[in-house]
Amino acid sequence: MAEVSVIVRTKDRPKLLIHALESIARQTYSSCEVIIVNDGGEDPDISRIEEILGGKFKYCRIDESKGRARAANVGISASTGRYVAFLDDDDEFYPDHLEVLVRCLNETDFRGAYTGCRHVLKSYDPDKGEFVVKRVITEFGRDFSFPLLLFENYIPLISVLLDRKTLEEIGGFDEELEVFEDWDMLIRFSRRTPLVYVPKVTCQYNAWSRNTQKAAFGGFDHRDVYLKVIRKHRDLFTPEFITFWQFHEKKVLEQHYGELLNSLNRENHSLRQEVDLLRRDNENLKEWCSNLETARRQLLDELRTVRDSLAGVETDYQRISRELELIQKSFGWRLISGYRALTSRLFPEGTVRGRAYSTALSAVKGLLERTVSAGHKIKSVDKPVGSGRSVNQELSVCFIVNHLDGGQRYRGYHMSEYLGIAGIKASVIPDNELPARADEVFRHSVVVLYRLFYSPLIDDIVKTCKKNDITVVYDIDDYIFDDEALPYLNVRGVSKDELRQVIRNHRKAMDLCDICLVPTEALSRLVSATGKKAYVIRNALSSEVINISENAYALKETNNSRIYIGYFSGTTTHDQDFLVASEALLAILEHHPDVDLLIGGHLKLDARFDRWIEKRRVRFLPYVHWRYLPYNIARADINIVPLVQNVFNDAKSELKYFEAALLRIPTVASPTESYRFAIRSGENGFLADGTEEWVKYLELLVTNPDLRKNIGEKAYFHTMNTYSPKAMAPRVAGVFREIAG
Incomplete structure (x- = not known):
């Protein structure tokens, strides 16, 4: 048999009920049964409750709502534990709640105990599918004082654990009371035996936003019910008790209300801070809206530019189509077409004749290229010994940058600005604009490849540059070109195998070049260890x-x-x-x-x-x-x-x-x-x-x-x-x- 019975009162708040039951399932103390009392509401999802609690619960249904006190008494009647705890469907236990209270009662002669309780404002976030704390309102918790209890209901019912037999002896809850039924019960229980306070917060009394809480009980005039409870226990308000209270307990009450006043002041301060934060958020939102409007206008301008460019491309396409049509009708085109048809018949691919023809044609092309190249050098190049470029060729730099990498600003566009200030021509080409702009690359004397992966296209560009005496530099701004860097790379959502492939692709592109450019001395030493010469240009501003x-x-x-x-x-x-x-x-x-x-x-x-x-x-x-x-x-x-x-x-x-x-x-x-x-x-x-x-x-x-x-x-x-x-x-x-x- 379970040692503790937890009575859960509920009515038409299924999400909150599940949340409350989950807090019971998380208890570190396991010898407990749960009594769920439905006070006239719709039946909850019993299968979901079984998933949470297993078989350790009883479900009691009251067909027509009889109020909070009646629901509590039905739960007491159905319980079998030595002790009884209470949890309404909109509140929650912390994991050690029952363990703390059971240990206290088992180790003392008290028959009732209570802990501290935190009072918070919560709401349900439908996007996250979870309950969130909006702010902490206050905390209940003070040593037991029977005179104070007569004046004020300062012990939340969620925080107590009571001996079931004593609870039955005092008659449970008064069903004539619409509210304050818990206060009245605690007064009657305390007349029989005092309670003991355990100074630890183990439970949470929740106040809910309107969109979360559906009222389970109607509104009442709390003042009238408060007076009703006082009149019920008026026999305790004897002259002796009043005198005792005046001379011995007055300070307790003053302290208590002082604490309440301090709590209200703190809450007021917290609300003022919240208002300040909301005001600043509003100002920031206005600023963001202004920035977004600026960005929107810039995008519209860029869109108009793109449309104009597309119109130009369409015009060029139509012109080239017409020129191609004229070429295809020309005598030269017909002559070349006839020549190709003839060679296909005389030297079919895959045959001995075809292979011999291809070999001879390649030899002739190679001879022509060497002749043209030699003639070009004789005409325009006067190179001293050891020079990598023409003395007549002006220094100019082309930066081909990885268009997906944020560092392209520092290693491409900023560099171009610095060179421009120094009177050196420079341009920046994003890699996704290749090969369309490849001809621009070869007009420069130095080409810098910033953080590019190896590809056949990059391989061809480097080879063409070297063939034309253009110096090619690889710019790398992170230690991502050596497998020894792998242990230091931790990117969320990217596996080590994928990171290893990134490293090897960078290294393969880097190996195409003889010179490297880096932003730090430490990276320069790492590059030098690979056998390449490294120059340092630090990242800087534009x-x-x-x-x-x-x-x-x-x-x-x-x-x-x-x-x-x-x-x-x-x-x-x-x-x-x-x-x-x-x-x-x-x-x-x-x-x-x-x-x-x-x-x-x-x-x-x-x-x-x-x-x-x-x-x-x-x-x-x-x-x-x-x-x-x-x-x-x-x-x-x-x-x-x-x-x-x-x-x-x-x-x-x-x-x-x-x-x-x-x-x-x-x-x-x-x-x-x-x-x-x-x-x-x-x-x-x-x-x-x-x-x-x-x-x-x-x-x-x-x-x-x-x-x-x-x-x-x-x-x-x-x-x-x-x-x-x-x-x-x-x-x-x-x-x-x-x-x-």
Whole structure:
């Protein structure tokens, strides 16, 4: 026989009932039976209940609703356990609820006990298919006081466990009471034997949004019923009791109402913060709408451009079709067609004659090519010994970039801008526009392949470049060209076999070239280990990014009472990196209620952050186009760059530092090689090695606004002097002049 009977009262709230029963199924204490009492509502899904509880439940149906007290008494009559617990269908137990209460009663002489109870506002999210906590309202829980119980129903019924025989002896619940039936029962139970309080929150009393809760019981005048309960126990209000209460319990009541007042003040403060957050969200939404409208107009302009281009293509197609028709009618075309038909008859494919003809034709073509090539070189090339290109050929650079990779901005378009400032011609061709624009490639003296996979097309382009004395450079900005990098690659949704194939495709394309271009010294050493010469050009800024960032900085909110620590991720590969700073961030959130965490882009947080997400202390921003990224970064007061220290991350660039520095935002970063290059710790940022240093430097910046401003300003000036187009142009031009020889 079960030691505990849990009585569940329900009426026409099937989703809430299932939620409540699931909390019983999760109990760590297993010797219990469940009595489900349906007070005149529609029958629930019994098969679903069996899935949750197995066979350990009884179902009692009251055909016509008789009220809460009647439903409770029916449950008591059907129960067989030594103890009785109560759970209405809209509330829930925490997993150790029954275990805590049973242990208390079994180890003491008390016949009734109760625990702390959390009161929360919840709602049902149909998109997620789950119940979510909107906010915590308050917590019930104080030592037992019979005089206080006479004045106030301060013990939620969900939190109690009572001896069944004593409960039956006092007559259960008073069915004349529409509400406060639990308060009246507890007063009568306590007149027989006192209750004991276990100071631990083990259950949850839920208040529900209107769209979730369907009222099971009608409305009553609670004041009249309250007076009815007081009159029922008026024999306890003797002169002696009133005197005792006045002199001995008055402070208890004052303290209790003081706590209630403090709770209301906290709730008021919480609501004000909620209103502030909603106001800021509304302002951000307006800004996003404005940005989206701008993007929509840009797309319409681009669409018009594409339509104009298509019209031009259609015109060209019609012209070429007419020219082809004229060619096919010409004497030359008929002569060539006749020649092809004749050779097909005289030298059929697959025959000895056919093979001999093909061999002779290839020899003639080769001889013609060598003759034309030699004649060209004699006419236009005057090459000194050892030169890879003509002394008469002007330096110009073509960047063929991986159109799917975000780094194409830094390694292609930004580079092109720097060379243009230095007076060197440069162009950028996305790889998806090949082979249509292949002829443009061969007009340059240096061709850079940024992060391209190997393909027959790339192979042909490289071979053609080399044949025409064009220097080909492979640009790679991550350690993704060696199988030894595989352990460091963790991309959500991508298997190790797929990552290995990515590495090998990059390496095969890289092996076509003799020279490599990289953004960091660490990556240069890794490339050099493969036997190739590597040049370093660091990732840096464009004029457009600087202008956008200045606009974002001008719009930055400066009178915000909250402090935002920002983390911005551009890919799904940084989950492990973020763990480096997780302990420190949790400590900061715990000890600094004015600090929030801002997550931009792709990141999967672990369960330790759940309660901060529920409290809206962790805010999420979507991954956005790079032109809108500065506006997201500008919302932060402190920028963090946590990285696991290994050879892979040492090879990564410091771009997260200078993107935040443009907005005068100080950065705390892990001391990888690139961030040691960029940050002089304590001057233009901080380098944190280990949780203790992360906490130390975040504390410094959180508590000292003048330090945040000072560090941010120094980072800005350092960035403009080091990573601006004006600063980069002479360095980049020098590297390409050396590459070109």
